Amino acid sequence: MSATTTPYTPAEESAEKSPATSAVASLGAQNLSLVGALVVVLALFGALNENYLSLSNLQVIAEAATITGLLAIVQTVVIICGGLDISVGSQVGVASVVSAMAFTSAGSSAFVGMLAAVGVGVLVGVLNGLVIVYGRVNPTIATLAGLAAYKGLAQLLSDGRAQGYVLNDDVFVFLGRGKIAGIPAMVWILIIVALAVHVMLKYTDVGRNLYAIGGNDTAARLAGININKYLVAVYALIGVVVAVAGILLTARTGSGQPVSGSEGLELKAITAAALGGCALKGGKGGVGGTLLAVALLGALENGLTVEGINTFWQNVAQGALLVAAVVIQQRRNGERAVGLPN
Numbered sequence: 001m002s003a004t005t006t007p008y009t010p011a012e013e014s015a016e017k018s019p020a021t022s023a024v025a026s027l028g029a030q031n032l033s034l035v036g037a038l039v040v041v042l043a044l045f046g047a048l049n050e051n052y053l054s055l056s057n058l059q060v061i062a063e064a065a066t067i068t069g070l071l072a073i074v075q076t077v078v079i080i081c082g083g084l085d086i087s088v089g090s091q092v093g094v095a096s097v098v099s100a101m102a103f104t105s106a107g108s109s110a111f112v113g114m115l116a117a118v119g120v121g122v123l124v125g126v127l128n129g130l131v132i133v134y135g136r137v138n139p140t141i142a143t144l145a146g147l148a149a150y151k152g153l154a155q156l157l158s159d160g161r162a163q164g165y166v167l168n169d170d171v172f173v174f175l176g177r178g179k180i181a182g183i184p185a186m187v188w189i190l191i192i193v194a195l196a197v198h199v200m201l202k203y204t205d206v207g208r209n210l211y212a213i214g215g216n217d218t219a220a221r222l223a224g225i226n227i228n229k230y231l232v233a234v235y236a237l238i239g240v241v242v243a244v245a246g247i248l249l250t251a252r253t254g255s256g257q258p259v260s261g262s263e264g265l266e267l268k269a270i271t272a273a274a275l276g277g278c279a280l281k282g283g284k285g286g287v288g289g290t291l292l293a294v295a296l297l298g299a300l301e302n303g304l305t306v307e308g309i310n311t312f313w314q315n316v317a318q319g320a321l322l323v324a325a326v327v328i329q330q331r332r333n334g335e336r337a338v339g340l341p342n
Helices: 010-016 019-027 029-048 055-080 088-105 110-134 139-158 170-177 185-203 205-215 217-222 227-253 265-275 287-306 312-332
Strands: none
Touching: 029 287, 055 088, 055 185, 055 205, 055 227, 055 265, 055 287, 088 110, 088 139, 088 227, 088 265, 110 139, 110 170, 110 227, 170 185, 170 227, 185 205, 185 227, 185 287, 205 217, 205 227, 217 227, 265 287, 265 312, 287 312
């Protein structure tokens, strides 16, 4: 006579899990590793400099990371759907210059300056999308061309110099230096954008379709998803958020900056998205991981600066982190090493 066994129910399984285990499982291995790395960086530089973990310096880190964070969020969206945008840094320069020049020419109207920047951002984003979709140009090549073209456009518009002065306007002053509940206004803008994009990706049909396009564009097309419209819309969204970043750069520096403050932002945005868990082939990623990676990069950059380490090492660190993120992704996906047997 065989012994009977009682089925193991899911309720019993969940009951055995501790709160800590459940929290770790919900956070995910990728994000957990980022949290660990962030804690290590904060502890290391905090031990080296007693002012590093002060509230004022943490606010400096948050403000400095805001523009990178905005770009990294939209970079996450475009990578999820299988694309890429290397031109975001140059687009920020264009938006910054346009916002300041329009502000000055319109008799110090912050609204006109911001509206002009957003309008230019949308136009540039849609142009990128049209070139990629209807010109059938690889996103990397198309936006690499945009990186050079938009940088040149910003310099042409500004004659290569900072334009306007916006710190005589209360709106720009508030955006660049104001606080709400002790948190910089710039950081609140990042939080709002992050929440909006997170909700779109996780809880709407639009988000599910973006993941489907990046995961398997052929299957998405057969399912009736209009991939062309989605891609153009995604690049238009990038243009809007990039314009916001350009406005914040203008507010923070006090004038329109064609290059200073925007150069190299594309590398930071892509690095943050990759570190945050975005699969560069598309179909995977999220806002939470990207923001953790932005915080890690911001903490590392600030720590190196506080310790007086040559800023060139920051670029070395960013490049190394990007390579490390891609290598980890390839290993996790079981990708075969190029030119080597499995």
